Amino acid sequence: MKNKLRVVVLVLLILGVGTAYWRQGQDHPTEGALTLYGNVDIREVELAFRQPGRLLRMAVDEGATVKAGDVVAELDAQPYRDALAAAEAEVQRAQAELDKLQHGNRPQEIKRAEESVRQAEAVFRKVDSEFRRQSELASTGAASQQILDAARAARDEAIAALASAQQALSLQQEGFRQEDIAAAQARLASAEAARAQAQTALDDTQLIAPADAVVLSRVREPGSMVDSHAAVYTLSLRDPVYVRAYVSEPELGRIASGTPVSVRTDSSKKVYLGHIGFISPRAEFTPKSVETTDLRTDLVYRLRIVITNADQWLHQGMPVTVTVATASTGQD
Known part of the structure; x- marks a missing residue:
């Protein structure tokens, strides 16, 4: 009976010692681990x-x-819808103007110009024939100089009218100049840009x-x-979630960008995992938010730690303990 009692006591003693060591390992990092203190740093957007x-x-x-x-x-959005409608109407007007210049004049307009040339030619033939007849009569004294001058003036006027009609027909047949078309294209591009701006402004009425x-x-x-x-x-962004911590210069050689870490809060037993994402190249005096008194007056380097399994229980500014599992004690 006594032997059984001794065995039970021995087993309980072993379990108690094991539990104590386990708790100590949970509360205190293993030898060689680096313990840092910092705060949750969640980015915000206005x-x-x-x-x-x-x-x-x-x-x-x-x-x-x-x-x-x-x-x-x-x-x-109503004012912006109205602005977009006005911009769309301006695009349509500019497009119609460009189409007119590119397609040239309508066949009816060209036919009208051709008819004007034929009429001017007929008038010219008539007054030219009259001028010739009066010239012959004047050479024999059968017509006065006044009648001859009137016939000459009528012929000159017909020549000018015919030239004007022929020029108008040429312009109708050739269409518009490339400079005019280029200017119309530029006006259309400007109208389309204004329409795009109006559409963007309308879209921006939704946040x-x-x-x-x-x-x-x-x-x-x-x-x-x-x-x-x-x-x-x-807004407080949910991803990524960072921890801002600080490390003293003597411990700087024990860490590197990408080094895995574990993070604990005072309010939860959950262990958050992450890695060191950034090590500031510039030393600074320890901020007041650092919890340890032995770092108060030291120069330290700021760390940004990326949490990979963040949840809704990590809040902005929450104090945390960071454990960097490394057996190194200094630079090589």
């Missing part, structure tokens, strides 16, 4: 419209979770969440007039 206007709708409240691409707010995030603050309410670039929401 959402704003690129266009001014009246707020029509605010879709989410503080604390809400939004997904990338969600519409979180809208402006009254889109750029990434998965949590709404930290809702700054405006429906009905308010907002200026362009005035914040409407403040």
Whole structure:
């Protein structure tokens, strides 16, 4: 009986010692590990419209979770729809002008010009014949100089009219100059650019969440007039989540970019995993937020640690303990 009792006591003793060592390993990193202290650093975004206007709708409240691409707010879009319609009409007008220049004159207009030339030729033949007849009569004294001068003036006028009609026909047949077409093309391009701007302005009446995030603050309410670039929401991005920590110069050689780490908070037993993403090349005095007193007056280097399994329980500014599992004690 006594032997059995001794065995039970021995087993309990072994279990107690093992548990104590396990807890010590949980509370204190293994020998050679580097322990750092820092704070959760979640990036924030201030959402704003690129266009001014009246707020029509605010879709989410503080604390809400939004997904990338969600519409979180809208402006009254009617003024921007009207502007787009006007821009579209200007594009159509410029296109019609260019089409007219590129296609040339209508066949009816060319036929009209040809008819004007034929009429001018007929008039010229008539007055030229009369001028010749009066010239012959004047040479024999049968016609006065006054009648001959009138016939000559009529012929000269007919010559000018015929030349004008022929020039008009030539212009109708040749169409418009390349310079005129190029100018019309430039006006069309300008109108299309204005239409694109109007479409962009209309699209910007919807405020889109750029990434998965949590709404930290809702700054405006429906009905308010907002200026362009005035914040409407403040979002806390859910990915990536960082930890800002600091390491002293003697410990700098024990870490490198990409070194894996584990992160613990005071409010949860969960172990967060991550790696060192950035080591500042510039030393600075230890910020007041660092929890350890032995680093208060030291020069330290800032670290940015990327958390790979972050969840909703990590909050901005939360103090954390970072364990860098390395057996190295200094630079090689």
